[in-house]
Amino acid sequence: IELSDGRSLRAQYLVGCDGGRSLVRKAAGIDFPGSDPTTSNLIAEAELAVTPPAWGTRRDAIGIHGLGRVEYEIRDGQIVYPDEGPVRVLVTERQVGATAEPTLRDLSEALIAVYGTDYGIHSPTSISRFTDAARQAAAYRKGRVLIAGDAAHVHPPDGGQGLQTGVQDAVNLGWKLAQVVKGTSPESLLDTYHAERHPVGARVLRNTMASVALRREDERTRALRDTMSELLGMDEPRQKFAAMMSGLGTHYDLGEGHPLLGRRMPDLDLSTANGPLRLFSLLHKARPVLLNLGEPGALDITPWADRVQLVDADYTGPWELPALGPVAAPTAMLVRPDGYVAWVGDLTQPGLADALTIWFGSPAAG
Template sequence: MDAEVIVVGAGPTGLMLACELRLAGVDVLVLERFAGHKPDSRAGGIHARTIEVLDQRGMAAPFLERGEPLAGGHFSAIPLDFSGMETRYPYLLKILQSRIEELLSEHAARLGVRVRRGDEVTGLRQDATAAELDVRTPGDGTRRTRAGYVVGCDGGRSTVRKLAGIGFPGTPATLTALLGDVELAEPPGGLVFQEPHERGTISVIGFEPGWYRVMTTQHDRVADPDSPVTFETLREACLEIAGTDYGMSRPRWISRFGDAARQADSYRSGRVLLAGDAAHIHYPSGGQGLNMGVQDAVNLGWKLASVVRGHAPERLLDTYHAERYPVAERVLANTRAQTALARTDAHTMALRELMAKLIGFGDVNAHLAGMITALDLRYPAAGAHPLAGRRVPDAGIATATGETRVYELLHAGRGVLLDLGAGAGAVAAPWKDRVDHVQARSLAATWAVPSLGAVAAPGAVLIRPDGHVAWAADADADADADADAGDDAGAGDVRAWDGGDGAAEAPDRDALRGALGDWFGPPR
């Protein structure tokens, strides 16, 4: 074996996945067909949930330092207010994809991830024990590279997906969009500018001093995706739509894309898996693509590592498709809606005006903001507790060593049983090689949850490495009373766990044991 896992593609998804695997002790090799770092910066920001998953690994600080917070995002260019979202990061962080890849590459290097650039995958085979790749290299011709698993993070035209025979159904493009990073002598006013015209829409975003991102969209025109696109192509489109090119010059990058929306019919075929654009493509309305890819990686990473390390059975990998497929399905649906809403005919413009008024209502804004940022995401989970399946809030807690936050507990990429007075540690003891037991006291009586509001702080919560709640139980009323009377953190009533109040409490204990087994494998 050349590695336990080979990741194909060194974009944000592939790099994040490699970091997750290496953090868990997996020998991972990343293959990237471009010899150097790619110059393009398709994505221009990261949403709150992506910042949260970086924070869960102690990685957020450099991104926050390099990025610029914006108070909101948009739904088909209709502004959304993010300031009221239940998160420590109620904003869109404006940061170019090239910077994101640079920071992820640096973190991957610190973790010891091996990255081979200039290696292009040309063939794939798999058997019961491994997957094997044919790789074209810059100097050595072609060689075979073998690993226990291969993950294709190689974009919308994924070679891995095609070689694995995984279907990619969906809807074809209905429009042509051009994107260019250029200097403008006569930029339109405002940091973010968008203007519809009879012949299309033009958008201009100021990214860094002196240069801008210009994007044009023309419906009912579908260009050949393989035909060349040049600076002059962008200039001509701007002139046709707006009657001006804003004095553009010195292009850094020009690209063309459409609104094709497609999704792999399976995210896994044996020992081959897909993540990011290799698994789903869509029009970039709302800036959801890069964010969804990074979150794919965080969902898959700990599961794949657990299987590779022999902690969990291979069927755990099936939960990756089960959980992430519906997420992309929802994104494809909302981006189709956004592109339809972006048309410039009189009927659609009337609909946009109505939608803008509706989005002004708090509940509508909150619903769309939760969807675009993925803060409202809830995976299927056993149990009726309102936290089950949701991403755990980054609540303030007090442990024996002082005050901290829930996300600080997730830096190691392990499961966490956070015991807030229920005395649940004995149940989790057989999983102590995979799950950290932390006794603490919640600093607040309620936790803020998107779409739910204030939820009573739980008595115990089992947190998966990706930050989602696998199981939770309410606090015991007597334990709360003891805590209010001044008990030490974590020294609450344990009757719900030792059977002291009778058999009625046993299902909670059994449910916790079942969740531990389901997500972290058999006990040791």
């Protein structure tokens, strides 16, 4: 790797977390297929010399636009803006394809095109441009090079899903890479990174592209938007979409079994011999946890004891998963450092040794 100060360094692995224009992705020759932008938007915070006659959202042939003060109150369900203070502007540009950093002049011209005036906009504290381009890396790993975050997927910002998807990429990859580097696990463990995270990214691209399409201003799209609103007014579709867009409904395909398998472990309130604790506190050290809610001492994982925490606990609360609702109470489960469940079973331990080996390496010689 060539550094900007002229130095170079060699590493066993390289993870490109260098954004949508990722140099690492390009240098590794990883394809980035997808669709070019059809809309371009500016989002900014600035001051206006003239107060607009109306705040809020406007739709027209150019697209969707919005003006509002950064600070506001909600009174009786209505947004109430103060008379003064900085303004947040969202404006769709007439042209797609600008590549330079956006300027105050770009913002002013875009406002004039929509509102007939720029309201004397000045003193911006931020101006960003975003588009509805949607692209995803064909492979999240190529040999010793991996990519995560926007380097692996770019999509419209609808639903605020980009950052959390990227953070979950990193959390999925981090512990796997650590185990491979330490020699605990074979290199093939890294292939599960693409296998698990690529489908999640693909779903984010799909739902954000659909969201952009739903914003079009024609009669048929309006009818489709109303139909979608009706569907999302129903509990089941709404819960499913909320679980998908928040990432809480992510399900990795780890085979058949209890609904928890491949899903995110809920943050249970546990009782242990050492007192109460929250399950997530067991994950703070990024080490796997085998949780035994059955007879204490009944599980034996001695050959993995150096890598896996075995916790005997009681849990008497409900078992409910995002979008799925109530599920049967499991007796024992193996939770990966990223919080996903790799095995669910009982005290006879069927398949536990295999799951421990797949995810956390071969048993230590006894």
